[in-house]
Amino acid sequence: MRADRLVSLVLLLRQHGRLSATTLARELEVSTRTVLRDIEALSAAGVPVYAERGRHGGFALLPGFRTELTGLNHDEALALLVAGSRRGAQAFGLGSALASAMRKVVDALPESCRATAAGAAQRLLIDPETDLLSRRQVAEEVPDTVVTEVRCAVFAGHKLRIHYAAVDQTPKWRTVDPIGLVTVRGQGYLLATRSGEDRTYRLSRILAAEELAEPAQRPDRVDLSRAWQERSTRFRTGGDQVTVLVRMDPARREDLVGTALAVLAEEADADGWLRLEVTFQDSRHAEWALWHLGAHAEALAPQWLCTSLRNRAAAIAARYGVSP
Known part of the structure; x- marks a missing residue:
């Protein structure tokens, strides 16, 4: 146990620089006195750890000291x-x-x-390709040549030229300033700016990519989690959102709420069903969500959604020779 703690102490100093005994004690979940004894043990073993006095003092390693796993590129x-x-x-x-x-x-x-x-x-399986219902989680395929160019431009801080196929548009070449890469449920995204405006590109829609020598116009540091959250919020609140009034079986409430953007109002009807006012990203999103709930939900408004669902159900009934 102590050997593991000593290694962790060295790694903390390597990764964070100077740290106080109090901070080290908190990170290692031991007392300050134990940290001081561990520092003495490391020093006696030849690890170049030293103390800095003063208000902002603490313990640090001499510059250049490294502990690394050899052989990793x-x-x-x-x-x-x-x-x-x-x-x-x-x-x-x-x-x-x-x-x-x-x-x-x-x-x-x-x-x-x-x-x-x-x-x-062998006794641990993380993130299998299928769930208990045998639904396959398909990760998008992106050519290695493309993702390598994108990744190199992101890390080097260089501008990136991409041949991008946006939805329902002819593929076009565009030059962007890459910020970072994000993966969500097997789908990869490039966060970038173009002419100073935030842009998000799906990696699977990048047909070709070329890292340029010109430096990218971007901040030195980035909070990628925050940037993704902000862009996700703008995506959900922008576009052609629709509001839907629906009655539904309370047993399927979570199925609806899980796919809707927001629940604006909710109340119980006399028969025990729920009446909800929810928003969806667009008309296709709304129709898809209500269709998958089948007879467990009833769209009340808008009328175009009611008509669309009725027409779809009639077409299915006609296909199987059943009178609507």
Whole structure:
């Protein structure tokens, strides 16, 4: 236990620079006195850790001191950092790098741990390709040549030229300033700016990409999680949103709420069903959501949605020779 804690202490100092004894104690979940004893032990073992006095003092390692897993190249190390989601590594074109890195990690394990770790790994399955209903989660395929150019431009901070096929538009070349990459349920996105305006591009719609030598116009630091949240909010609140009034079986409420953008009002009818006013991204979104609820829901307004659902049901009934 103490050996693991000493390694963690060194890694904390490597990753964060100078840290106070109080901060180290909080991160390691031990007392300040234990941290001080650990610092003494590291120093006695030859680890170049030193104390800085003063109000903003703390403990730090001498510049240049490194503890690294030898043999990992840049892409393999990057793959390990996104290995929390195997699909994420694949979406960013790092699937083969992840496999290679994991082989090196296994090889670096002590022989006594290697067999037990491999055996334990066989008993864990994370993010399978199908769920219990055999619904396959299909990750989008993006050519390696494309995702590599995009990824390199993002990391190098260079402008990127992409041949992009927007929905219902002829593919066009455009030059963007890349900000970062995001993967959501197997779908990859490029966050960028174009002429100073925020843009989000789906990786699977980038037909070709070319990293340029010109530096990208972007801030040095970015909170990618916040940027994605802001763009998601703008996407949900923009476009051709529609508001729908619907009656439904309360047992299926979560199915509707889970796909709607927002619930504006809700009340119970005398028969026990719920009456909700909800918003959807557009007309197709609304029709899709209500259709999948079948007889468990009834659209009350707008009239075009009621008509569309009725026509679709009539067409299905006619197909199977049943009178509407």
